[in-house]
Each structure stands twice: as C-alpha cells, then as structure tokens.
Amino acid sequence: MIEVINVSKAFGGKMILENVSAIMEAGKTNLIIGTSGSGKTVLMKCMVGLNTVDRGQVKYGGEDFTAMSDRERKAIREQIGMLFQGTALFDSMTVEQNVFFPLDMFTNLSYKEKRRRVESCLDRVNLMEAYKKYPAEISGGMKKRVGIARAIVLNPKYLFCDEPNSGLDPQTSMVIDKLIKEITIEYQITTVINTHDMNSVMEIGDHILYLYNGHKQWEGTKRDIIFSKDDKLNHFIFASEFLQDAKEMRQIEIMENRQAQEPPLAD
C-alpha cells in the first residue's frame, strides 16, 4: 500500500500540486486521471522520488519514503517497477538484454535461473518472438510490453505506469490494460497508472483519483463515475456527446440490473 499525505509541489513559484492525499491499495489498479498539466506526472514522480516533495509525505507500507536517506530509498526502489510513457528502453540493448539488465544488476542468480525468469516474463507479455530484436525494430505496443516485462522481472511490490496507452491504437491499448490488470492481481502488486484514456478508466480503474489544477477533485471507483455529480469530472470523462450518451445508457443498464436483483415488494 502507498499513502500520499498532503503532498504539495511547486516549480519556480508555480504550484503544481497542492495538498494531494490518497491511498493506493495493494492488488488494485489505482488510476490518476486529469487533463494535461493537472499534475499527474508530477505526482507520480513525487511518489517514486524523481521529484522531491515540498510538503507532505509518501509512505510505502507505512514507511515515510520522503524522509529516507538515499540508501534507504534504494531498498524501496528495488521493489518498484516502472513503465515510462516513452518506454525508456535501453537503445543499445536487445529486448532480451533489457529484461536481463535488472537481474544482472541486482541479483546473484545463476545464468540459467536468470534466463528462466526472463523467458517467463517475456512469455507473460507474449513477446517470445522479439527476443533478439532492438527497441528500434519493434512496434510501440511491443515496446510497452517489453517495458512491462522489465518492470516485473524483479517481482516488484509496486508498479508505476506513466500513460501506458499513449500513442497506441485502441485494440493494443486494451491488450496493455488487460495485461497490467492481470499482473496486478496475479502478483498482488500496488499498481499506479497515470492516464487520460477513458477506456482504461472504465475497464481497469479499481480506484480512481481525478486531479484538477493540482488539487484532488474527485476520488472513487469506475462505478462511482457513472453516477458522479461532479461537473468538472463529468466534463473531463464524458467530453463528447457520444460518451455522454454512453454514460446515460450505462446508468439505465445499472439501474435495471439493480431492480431485477431486488426482491418484488409484498402486497
């Protein structure tokens, strides 16, 4: 579990995050959503320590990450896997070498054991065919899958994904979303995802945090979104008429399901 407590962050006098608090639960996909410039990426970078917080705390399993020394942080970071928006794969290494890298750096496993883990991770993300290829030779969706494989190879407790669907077609986005969701449940990871892909929100959002101008505007589940009365959230999520219609249809569907499940009233 990750706790974000009253986190504030400013750049050059401009407040980017102001008193943001949230709890990211284990075994769930926690989504941070918001418009561009709302502070999603800054919040994620504060959580992983790439940005220092001006005020507030970030706690990993109850331990205050913001107050830790570099050495203590290193121990936490070894439990973190991260998928970057641009994948951040090492250009000079093949797909296989990219996934091998964390194992070579942090474990004393035998080559055979490392190879077994790399193969199982690449198999898990359906990438057995791209073993020997370089990142420049594979598609965007495949790069994301390599990024996921590299992020999970050390069996992390926490998985961060910064806009995992950016630049992908809807079908590939769904594949990536499903993969992240499955991995989260399978390994009981605390997963935090930054996104503005509404498909992801409605498909895999167990816990959703909506940021607006650096503030926490709304928090809830994907089901709560359907009935939310928050104007800003509704404007953001259901921006087009098509999505508004879809929301209304979904509301009706849920209401009908509820009525069907309720026992008939006695005369």
Added chain:
Amino acid sequence: MFFYHFGKYLLMLKGMWSRPESLKMYWKELMHQCVEIGFGSLGIVMIISIFLGGVTTVQTAYQLVSPWIPKTTISMVVRDTLILELAPTMVCIVLAGVVGSKIASELGNMRVSEQIDALEIMGINTKAYLILPKILAALLVIPCLVIIAGFLGITGGLLAGELAGILGKEQFLQGLVKNFNSFNVFFALIKSYTFAFIISSISAYFGYYVEGGALEIGRASTTSVVVSCILILFADYGLAAILLQ
C-alpha cells in the same frame, strides 16, 4: 552562473562515488567505454598525427634556412614539438570533438528519453554507473592514444622528410635521439591525463543535465566541445608554466 555550474559539476563528481550495485556490470561498462573511446577514435588519431608530423617537418625545414644549422635539427624540433605539444594537445582537442560530443549526446539522449530516470527508479546510482566508467575509460585510453599519436607523428615526419627530399632517414633518426629529454614524455603524459579528465567529465556534465529535446541535446554537445577545448588550452598553458620552468 559560473559558480552555479562549477558547484553542480563538483556535486556530480562527488555523486559518482558510491558502492557499485554490481561490480561485474560496472566492469562490463568500463570495458565497453574503453572500446568505444579507444577504437572509436583510433582512426582519426592515426590520420591527424601522421599529417601533423609531416607538416611539422616540412614547415620546420622551410624556416631553418641557415646552412650553419644541421639538418638533424629538423627532426629534433619535430620530435619535441610532437611530444610536448602536438600529440597531447592537438589530439585531445580532436578527441574533445569526437569523444566529448559522443558522451554528451549519449547521456543527453538517455536523459531526454527517460532512460536515466528508469535506472534511478531501479535504484542505480546513475552518476556512478554512467559517468564514472566513461571518465575512467578516458583516463586509461586517451594517454595510450597520445603515445600512439606521438609515434605516428614522428613516423609521418620521417616519411615527409624523405618524400620531399628534405633529409634522409639516417639523418632524421640521428636527430631523433640527439639531446632527448625523457621528462618531455612524462610531461606529455601528465597533459594527456589532465585533458582526458577534462574531455570526459565536462562532456558528461553537459550531457547528464540536459533538459528539453533533440535541440538541447545538440546544443549540449556543442557546448561541451567548446568548453572542453577552452579548458584544454587553459590547462595546456597552466601545465607548461608550472612544469617547464
């Protein structure tokens, strides 16, 4: 501004010293950098040093017009000019362009494409893993390149002397060993170590702290070459003033 950059540069150097996460991986990276810096620039070093030696021979002969000056003086001048100045300084100025821009653009690209962030998230000290092997590799390999440049420069001088009919091989070799001062070689090595440190650390600094995109990477690469060249010339004068008094 100067003190801001100088302080940040010193902090970067200080940040490189930490316990390696995996000695094997650091060793692998060091060897990789030795190959990149050494073999990567061997060709250009060979070409420029042969021509530097040749040109020095021809120009020295052109200036020594008095019949009272023996021809062997030409090879003495060529030898000392190459060892004291041309091999270490000229070669390192060329290496500032070849190696320095490569280091700056490689680190800059890693920074912009979030590869450095990815390493940080894994818990790796990126300064130690990315910068230290480059500096150590430059300190190991650049003095070797300077020695090679010295030998090839003298060979170039000998060839040019014979081809232009200025002086024969025998005369050239006689002058080469005449009044040879071994301290000059020591001085050249001190210069090459100093310049290797300047080239690698300055370009690493500008590459590591790039902010922005492709344009900024190019700018950082150019700035690193310009600053390295200026510092090389400053250090060149400083070392000469201190050690050759």
